[in-house]
Amino acid sequence: MSSDEIKPKEYVAYPFIEGENVDLCSMNLDHVKLYTKWINDSKARIYARNNRPHTVEEVTKWNEPSESRGLSKFIVFEIWHKKDKVPIGTCGFGHINWIDRKANIFMSIGVPEYWNKKLGTEASRLLIDYGFKELNFHKIFAGIFEPNIGSWSVAEKDGFILEGVLKKSQFINGEYVDSRKYRMLKQEWLKKQNK
Amino acid sequence: MNLEKEEIRTFISGKNVDLLPGDNLDHINLYAKWDNDQETRHYARNVFPTTPEDYKKWIEEEKTGTPSEINFEIWHKADKKLIGHVGFNHINWSDRNANIDMVIGEPEYRSKNIGTEAAALIVDYGFNELNMFKIGCDVYNINVGSWKVAEKLGMQRELVYKETSWVDGKYVDAYEYCIFLDEWKEKRKELL
Numbered sequence: 421m422s423s424d425e426i427k428p429k430e431y432v433a434y435p436f437i438e439g440e441n442v443d444l445c446s447m448n449l450d451h452v453k454l455y456t457k458w459i460n461d462s463k464a465r466i467y468a469r470n471n472r473p474h475t476v477e478e479v480t481k482w483n484e485p486s487e488s489r490g491l492s493k494f495i496v497f498e499i500w501h502k503k504d505k506v507p508i509g510t511c512g513f514g515h516i517n518w519i520d521r522k523a524n525i526f527m528s529i530g531v532p533e534y535w536n537k538k539l540g541t542e543a544s545r546l547l548i549d550y551g552f553k554e555l556n557f558h559k560i561f562a563g564i565f566e567p568n569i570g571s572w573s574v575a576e577k578d579g580f581i582l583e584g585v586l587k588k589s590q591f592i593n594g595e596y597v598d599s600r601k602y603r604m605l606k607q608e609w610l611k612k613q614n615k
Numbered sequence: 616m617n618l619e620k621e622e623i624r625t626f627i628s629g630k631n632v633d634l635l636p637g638d639n640l641d642h643i644n645l646y647a648k649w650d651n652d653q654e655t656r657h658y659a660r661n662v663f664p665t666t667p668e669d670y671k672k673w674i675e676e677e678k679t680g681t682p683s684e685i686n687f688e689i690w691h692k693a694d695k696k697l698i699g700h701v702g703f704n705h706i707n708w709s710d711r712n713a714n715i716d717m718v719i720g721e722p723e724y725r726s727k728n729i730g731t732e733a734a735a736l737i738v739d740y741g742f743n744e745l746n747m748f749k750i751g752c753d754v755y756n757i758n759v760g761s762w763k764v765a766e767k768l769g770m771q772r773e774l775v776y777k778e779t780s781w782v783d784g785k786y787v788d789a790y791e792y793c794i795f796l797d798e799w800k801e802k803r804k805e806l807l
């Protein structure tokens with residue numbers, strides 16, 4: 421598949437949360453080929469734990485409106501690059517537990533040219549604000565594999581606290597690696613805001 | 616030959632307990648009773664009611680592929696009684712790890728090392744038959760009985776999740792316990 425086939429003539433954004441360099445937008449079924457490309461991308465998928473291929477049809481299905489009347493356990497956003505006017509990745513909350521008021525934060529910049537430009541950091545700050553200010557979470561947590569130093573150093577800069585390390589819990593690139601578990605409690609986040 | 620129902624279904628046999636398939640339509644009333652029982656569901660975190668019909672639906676649902684969870688009934692051998700269930704949830708086949716879930720539904724069988732035996736049987740099954748590499752469990756800090764069982768099995772406390780769940784009107788911590796295959800090879804000699 422050439423990139424021309426993936427790329428619509430013009431991308432359209434529906435911003436839900438506006439940042440400085442990136443916006444968090446609703447997922448867009450017109451961009452589903454791009455999402456599928458990211459999810460299968462051999463570089464990007466390693467740390468996102470996608471060890472099986474996914475088809476455009478599957479990814480479409482995930483993004484179609486749900487018939488369920490219950491409150492979703494997932495909230496997913498498209499990360500939109502404001503200046504370049506292109507989607508560059510996805511982020512959101514998974515495993516949302518509305519009783520414990522906690523959720524797993526996830527982030528994936530699918531386009532390598534946008535890595536290491538603090539765009540993930542900005543997107544994650546927008547998400548954390550949304551989680552605590554709008555969704556009334558008590559705790560936001562994240563699991564990051566030891567070799568993914570880029571991601572866990574961003575998490576530490578953002579004020580996430582290392583809760584502990586699960587030893588040899590994931591098999592990546594031919595070996596068992598540790599998983600670092602991070603958390604941010606609402607009161608920890610508030611303390612950071614006041615500084 | 617006239618086999619009793621339990622004999623036909625016994626899958627793993629221990630000293631005091633046997634493990635039988637955990638999806639018996641004849642027992643859905645008992646499964647729902649345990650899930651709804653206020654004392655039993657306390658640490659199992661069943662905060663929504665469950666009906667026998669829910670179980671019927673889950674059991675009858677079409678399942679394909681290698682399962683990501685496996686459940687067993689725990690039978691007390693001497694009393695010929697179904698007393699609880701134990702199993703693996705979230706089996707991750709490529710990382711070769713899983714977490715244990717256990718409920719002793721009948722109160723008179725608690726605190727008698729019966730849960731420890733059932734858990735030891737399932738850990739052994741996980742390592743010897745399912746080729747797992749690491750087996751763990753999550754337990755609330757206030758659920759002392761359960762994390763004592765994890766320690767009796769030789770599990771190590773890997774980490775503490777702070778204020779992770781709402782139990783009894785407050786946020787409580789959870790412990791994550793685990794054991795690796797090579798550690799279990801030694802420990803099983805004591806326990807089984």
